[in-house]
Amino acid sequence: MNTTPDTFDVAIIGGGAAGLAAAQALGRSRRSVVVIDAGEPRNAPAEGVHNFLTRDGLPPRELLALGRKEAEGYGVRFRDARASATRRNADGFGIELDDSTILAARRIILASGVSDTLPEVEGLEAYWGKNALHCPYCHGWEVRDQDIAVLDSPFAVHQALMFRQLSDRVTLYTAPEREFDPIEREKLEARGIRVVHREIIAVRGNDNHLSHVVFRDGVEQSVDALVVMPHFAAGVPALSGLGLEATAHPSGIGTYVATDEMGKTEIPGLWAAGNTRDPMAQVMMAAADGLRVGAMVNADLIQEETDAAVAALRAGAVAAIGQRS
Numbered sequence: 001m002n003t004t005p006d007t008f009d010v011a012i013i014g015g016g017a018a019g020l021a022a023a024q025a026l027g028r029s030r031r032s033v034v035v036i037d038a039g040e041p042r043n044a045p046a047e048g049v050h051n052f053l054t055r056d057g058l059p060p061r062e063l064l065a066l067g068r069k070e071a072e073g074y075g076v077r078f079r080d081a082r083a084s085a086t087r088r089n090a091d092g093f094g095i096e097l098d099d100s101t102i103l104a105a106r107r108i109i110l111a112s113g114v115s116d117t118l119p120e121v122e123g124l125e126a127y128w129g130k131n132a133l134h135c136p137y138c139h140g141w142e143v144r145d146q147d148i149a150v151l152d153s154p155f156a157v158h159q160a161l162m163f164r165q166l167s168d169r170v171t172l173y174t175a176p177e178r179e180f181d182p183i184e185r186e187k188l189e190a191r192g193i194r195v196v197h198r199e200i201i202a203v204r205g206n207d208n209h210l211s212h213v214v215f216r217d218g219v220e221q222s223v224d225a226l227v228v229m230p231h232f233a234a235g236v237p238a239l240s241g242l243g244l245e246a247t248a249h250p251s252g253i254g255t256y257v258a259t260d261e262m263g264k265t266e267i268p269g270l271w272a273a274g275n276t277r278d279p280m281a282q283v284m285m286a287a288a289d290g291l292r293v294g295a296m297v298n299a300d301l302i303q304e305e306t307d308a309a310v311a312a313l314r315a316g317a318v319a320a321i322g323q324r325s
């Protein structure tokens, strides 16, 4: 019989690619696992997941539904809820959900991803993940050979060069006073990327399709796609009771959870996987990371259980010697 344990071996906060892959690895290792998921994966605005071998173009939530079904086959439990607070208890952790239930677990894997904040351009959000995009590997092929506008940001030159691989009609729009490093300027010129000193303040379009950018002076320009760079933030509020804080990412455009190479945070028993610890990871990389971290957590539990068994064995041997003498 598959009963709910008082204390799960592992609670996974976040049921995206990373959390599901960790859950499957742990379920197959006969661990009791609960996945708490708020149901908002980072790529939810996109129509399809690209660069995921064998599942190219599948809608993001369909991919996750397949993963959840597989994990359920190994006894993994799911709670459609948001983890809102976490504290230590005698066996590990108590995790409070937004429906006021409390779950207990020996280990936590934080796989809650990051949230993106878009640049302040009026109307942008409606087209985010459609033809307002940031990543050439996610949606670049879909805008190949099109008229691509790039919104200025600290990564705009890099993005313009990346999207130039997909189209020879790439234009970087920037503020009138913006000055480029001469080496950057030369690269843009050499690759035929136009630089236009007009600031984009709004976008227009219809049916999920952005068709125009609007400059500060009110003039509109037709475009096929707009490349932007959001800021990202690792969601750690639920873990603040443990003293976990997000760290500034080396890119300078967001935060993440710092871990060792294997996903262990500085807080004993707390691990992180996927975008939470590597905000640049694609879905397949996040899934691979979840598998790795799930395996590491299983190994950590095996070590704890083996140490306890050895201590019990030795205590038994000592007691037996005591009885004989």
Ligand SMILES: Cc1cc2nc3c(=O)[nH]c(=O)nc-3n(C[C@H](O)[C@H](O)[C@H](O)COP(=O)(O)OP(=O)(O)OC[C@H]3O[C@@H](n4cnc5c(N)ncnc54)[C@H](O)[C@@H]3O)c2cc1C
Binding pocket: 013, 014, 015, 016, 017, 018, 019, 036, 037, 038, 039, 040, 041, 042, 043, 044, 045, 046, 048, 049, 050, 051, 052, 081, 082, 083, 084, 111, 112, 113, 114, 116, 128, 129, 137, 138, 139, 235, 238, 273, 274, 275, 276, 281, 282, 283, 284, 286
């Ligand atoms: C617009 C867009 C399009 C993208 N397209 C692609 C693409 O085509 N191909 C690709 O490989 N990558 C793509 N990516 C990147 C992709 O989104 C990430 O690689 C992937 O989502 C990372 O998986 P994850 O499991 O780490 O996090 P997520 O997928 O973000 O999953 C985290 C889960 O945790 C949940 N959660 C958060 N906080 C809590 C909480 N407190 N309690 C419970 N649950 C919580 C969230 O609701 C979510 O369900 C895209 C990204 C964006 C922004």
